[in-house]
Amino acid sequence: MLLETKNVRKEYRIGSEVIQALRGVTFGVNAGDFVIINGPSGSGKTTLLNLIACIDRPTEGEVFIEEQPVSKLSSSKLAETRRDKIGLVFQSFNLIPVLSAYENIEYPLLLQSASRSERRQKVMKLLDEVGLTTMAHRRPDELSGGQKQRIALARALVTEPRIILADEPTANLDSETAKTVMGIMKRLNTEHSAAFIIVTHDRMINEYAKKIVSIRDGQLLDGNNSASP
Ligand SMILES: Nc1ncnc2c1ncn2[C@@H]1O[C@H](COP(=O)(O)OP(=O)(O)OP(=O)(O)O)[C@@H](O)[C@H]1O
Numbered sequence: 754m755l756l757e758t759k760n761v762r763k764e765y766r767i768g769s770e771v772i773q774a775l776r777g778v779t780f781g782v783n784a785g786d787f788v789i790i791n792g793p794s795g796s797g798k799t800t801l802l803n804l805i806a807c808i809d810r811p812t813e814g815e816v817f818i819e820e821q822p823v824s825k826l827s828s829s830k831l832a833e834t835r836r837d838k839i840g841l842v843f844q845s846f847n848l849i850p851v852l853s854a855y856e857n858i859e860y861p862l863l864l865q866s867a868s869r870s871e872r873r874q875k876v877m878k879l880l881d882e883v884g885l886t887t888m889a890h891r892r893p894d895e896l897s898g899g900q901k902q903r904i905a906l907a908r909a910l911v912t913e914p915r916i917i918l919a920d921e922p923t924a925n926l927d928s929e930t931a932k933t934v935m936g937i938m939k940r941l942n943t944e945h946s947a948a949f950i951i952v953t954h955d956r957m958i959n960e961y962a963k964k965i966v967s968i969r970d971g972q973l974l975d976g977n978n979s980a981s982p
């Protein structure tokens with residue numbers, strides 16, 4: 754299995770207050786899956802993504818990425834796992850404002866010390882795949898919301914990670930643009946055989962899912978707490 758969480762708990766402490774953000778979450782994702790995680794505000798969606806993304810560690814339980822238990826990794830190995838195996842897409846795009854679309858997509862490859870020619874070839878391919886070759890030189894503030902999210906998708910995929918995590922990727926888009934972006938994600942899911950895990954409130958998006966997971970109050974609802982076959 755590409756990714757698994759086993760009985761993951763996450764507590765946050767603010768002074769003497771303890772918040773149980775995740776109360777034992779067990780689920781699994783296979784290579785090439787397209788999973789939608791649904792749940793109301795405060796139910797633990799971002800907390801769960803942060804654990805899968807190796808941005809944070811569980812209080813209890815374990816996250817496995819390609820069968821490797823994440824809690825055993827040093828901080829530098831954890832950062833390496835995040836860099837090489839995971840692509841992230843955010844609600845607010847998180848592009849670097851002073852860089853062009855091209856340079857934003859190129860950035861993760863610089864962190865991997867890829868050669869200039871390799872970078873160029875990969876960035877041009879992704880720009881083509883998201884249909885924005887002609888926008889390569891534009892800065893984020895010269896792009897529409899949908900175009901920004903397509904650049905962010907290209908950036909997430911350029912290092913060829915096996916897992917793409919997206920937190921409310923369509924929340925800042927109108928419904929037509931959201932459909933376009935979801936259509937592109939679905940196509941990229943197939944073409945790159947990367948697993949997509951997408952958090953959303955938007956019911957429209959459910960129709961794109963191969964698998965839907967619902968979370969309430971830090972727990973998965975019955976019927977989706979098992980690993981997919
Ligand atoms: N850093 C933090 N410190 C303390 N409590 C936190 C922290 N981050 C999240 N929480 C709490 O943990 C719970 C889950 O939060 P989380 O951000 O995972 O929810 P969410 O499902 O992503 O919500 P939304 O849809 O609003 O983004 C909430 O009760 C929240 O207040």
Ligand SMILES: [Mg+2]
Pocket residue numbers: 798799800920
């Ligand atoms: Mg959230």
